[in-house]
Amino acid sequence: MVIECSRVTKRFGSQVVVDELDLSVPAGGCFGLLGPNGAGKTTTLKMIYGVTAPTEGSIRVFGEDVTKHPRRVRARLGVTLQENALIEVLTPVENLRVFGRYHLLSEAKLDDRIPDLLDFLDLRSHAHLPVVALSGGFQRRLQIALSLVNEPELLILDEPTTGLDPAVRLALWSRIGELRARGTTVLITTHYMDEAERLCDRLAILSEGRRLVEGSPRELIDAHLARAAVEIDQDPAHHASLLARLNGVHHLKAGRRLMIYGDDGPALLEAVQRAGGDPAGLVSRPSNLEDVFLALTGTGLDGDA
């Protein structure tokens, strides 16, 4: 295992932020940490790269106790922080050089490495402009490039694609795929369920510091919800009567949206239409990770879903 957390608890004063968390990430895997704002994702990452110590429990990274050997462990991993921390008056090339020195990479090594990173993250066209002049997407990619400067065996990404446009996100996903193909282990947090479904072979959903579930995206969907969903976009005043007529179906509410789950998609759609669901506002789709997330974290929970 590249990462092994056992019964890790983190408290700030009396507030429990991470609660008896167990987590194992095998070499070459991509593990996702999901959870609402404040669930403890960033805190968990910080404990894994050893910048903050767990209040209780133990964390081993590359088989070593990270609280005892933070230098050795961190030399082998890279972290993209949730918030960018770039030197704004310097260019991407200069930022990479400064950051590479933190890892004690030689100037000659950096001369080799920096052009590769610029190509890998498509930064070459803006390589010599000051960071302030770059768009948010470029800045984010530079932040990711920094975390790759030491050719890490473990890449930790804290919401890497927040604020990126769809094309850049897709490009980044394929870069992460390339890194994994070369054997890099990835630990990622995200609020995008499509991203988690696409990238992660395993994921855990946290809420208030506790792990609610863990498994592959497919396992989680199968374990918690029926295969098919019908989504209704309708005035919430009509939700109750509609549900009464469908009597006892699994459902979730999120504002105007009402999601109804069943095993047979076409049959479910027909039933909803018969019960008076406005056909213009109906979408029939497979149930997905977002449904699981809403159901488990209580964000959209309502009734007997």
Place this chain on the structure above:
Amino acid sequence: MKVSPRHALAVWKRNFALYRRTWMLNLLPNFFEPILYLVSMGIGVGAYITEMGGTSYIAFIAPGLVAVAAMNGASFEVTYNAYVRMNYEKTYEAMLTTPIQPEDVLAGEILWAMTRATLYGGCFLLVIAAMGLASPGRALIALPLVPLTGLLFAAIGIAFSLRIPTLDLFSFYFTLFLMPLFLFSDVFFPLEERLSGGWLQLAEVLPLLHPVRLMRTAFDGTLSAQVAWDLAYVAVLSLVLLWMAARITRRRLTA
């Protein structure tokens, strides 16, 4: 954890890379500050003073102004700049994702503040030597006192920065701490001729007084036992404050 000199140097290089880009804006104006004082006080006010401490007035204030240049050079770096790097720019947070440890960050920042102090103090020393106010030999003896003064004020400044809750309090530091030190630490007039008894002894707490006296000794070559006391004061206060700063830095950066 012990400081790793190579990692501390990487922190230093970060600041160096930044200032290579911005020195015209950040460094240049401060070079002129001590020169302006030297001209205004030394030549302007000095015209009305025939002699002070056995020399011309301009020669009297020159050594103190070297210490002041070093003090100011170090102070900017460990106050506003370090505070912003820690609390706003997340610079240290990024450093701590690499093998760098909090103690390396502190050591690198102090080293950088001393570098800036040396840059200011050293250049001013050159100006003074060029004006014939110090012989090259004396200036050379005074030179190591410049980074030493930088160390002292880097330690004081960082200890302050680590303890304040908001950036606004730096105006107190500059106006009500550094400014009075500048005015009442033997730079412009000999304290021992103005204060008596207990007051004079109390003045020994003033941190700038000691570098100024050391600098003056280097300039005029009159060695006395006081040198040992001044050196001990600077060394002990610096070390105590840095030890404290190291503990706070670790606590703050690993929360």
